[in-house]
Amino acid sequence: MYDRILIAVDGSDEAEQAAKRGLEFARVFDAAVDVLHVVERRAIQLATAAQKERLRERGTTVLERIEEIASTIGHPVTTELTEGKPSVQIADYATTRNASLIVIGRQGLTGVGKRLLGGVTERLLRRSNVPVFVVPKAAPDEEVEYSDVLVPTDGSEIAADAARHGAAVGQRYDSTVHVLNVVDIQAAGGAFNAGGLDREFVDRLEANGEAIVDDVATTIDDTPPTVTTAVVRTTSFGGVAAGVREYVDENDIDLIVMGARGRSNLGRRVLGSVTSALLRTVDIPILAVTRSS
Numbered sequence: 001m002y003d004r005i006l007i008a009v010d011g012s013d014e015a016e017q018a019a020k021r022g023l024e025f026a027r028v029f030d031a032a033v034d035v036l037h038v039v040e041r042r043a044i045q046l047a048t049a050a051q052k053e054r055l056r057e058r059g060t061t062v063l064e065r066i067e068e069i070a071s072t073i074g075h076p077v078t079t080e081l082t083e084g085k086p087s088v089q090i091a092d093y094a095t096t097r098n099a100s101l102i103v104i105g106r107q108g109l110t111g112v113g114k115r116l117l118g119g120v121t122e123r124l125l126r127r128s129n130v131p132v133f134v135v136p137k138a139a140p141d142e143e144v145e146y147s148d149v150l151v152p153t154d155g156s157e158i159a160a161d162a163a164r165h166g167a168a169v170g171q172r173y174d175s176t177v178h179v180l181n182v183v184d185i186q187a188a189g190g191a192f193n194a195g196g197l198d199r200e201f202v203d204r205l206e207a208n209g210e211a212i213v214d215d216v217a218t219t220i221d222d223t224p225p226t227v228t229t230a231v232v233r234t235t236s237f238g239g240v241a242a243g244v245r246e247y248v249d250e251n252d253i254d255l256i257v258m259g260a261r262g263r264s265n266l267g268r269r270v271l272g273s274v275t276s277a278l279l280r281t282v283d284i285p286i287l288a289v290t291r292s293s
Helices: 013-029 041-046 049-073 086-096 119-127 157-173 185-189 199-220 239-250 271-281
Strands: 004-009 032-040 078-084 101-105 107-109 115-117 132-135 148-152 176-184 226-234 255-259 286-289
Touching (some): 004 013, 004 049, 004 086, 013 032, 013 049, 013 101, 013 132, 013 157, 032 049, 041 078, 078 086, 086 101, 119 132, 119 271, 148 157, 157 199, 157 286, 176 185, 176 199, 185 226, 199 226, 226 239, 239 271, 255 271, 271 286
Parallel strands (some): 032 078, 101 132, 148 176, 176 226, 255 286
Antiparallel strands (some): 107 115, 132 286
């Protein structure tokens, strides 16, 4: 599924951590790797000639550091230094190189050294047609097995596509793939009806969730070694994201694979906001599928 992986780096600790994860992923999938550093346009515009040269030299040093890591791992890479708006350059380079996956840190640095929470990452998720593997700094940097992979699903096409990605990871890593649907009672009944909804209505929501996860499990059952399904109910104001986080904690999930856009079990499109919320609050990688095939 992944034959060419693009790793975007900015010189931050988060980006280096992401690069290690991306290189390990590439080794398992036997994928070619491109490493890209973008000197941000704003930094160039505000810089003197000498400062511009230092920015480019810094970019070269960042790429050389990733080449050293790749050499240690034993996986060759090609590197590229470019200038512009990072999210645009990363998405365009992925298209040019026909990448099948982009790897990026959750939180990095702007070209002028200012930290931004998911600024580039979230803009990339909106722009990219290529799945984006987002790695938080808190993720351990030792070799990871991804023993338990979670695929939250809402029945949308992009969620089904994410399940196929989750199954592919599960096959390579010999993982248990958990297919999860979260029934958001708060969203179903409104803030003043939580816990007071008609039982038959709640049963229908859960039955719909069961049908969704069973359908996904049937689709991918022949791919990973083990597939398990679950439908959980949440009444939290955190909604679906809170239900996913609780499941992650209770089941020692190593990786979340999910659609970046989708709909709730009531028909409202919510997975984009759920993905955004999880990117800020979980300390495991998220593979966000940005477009259904």
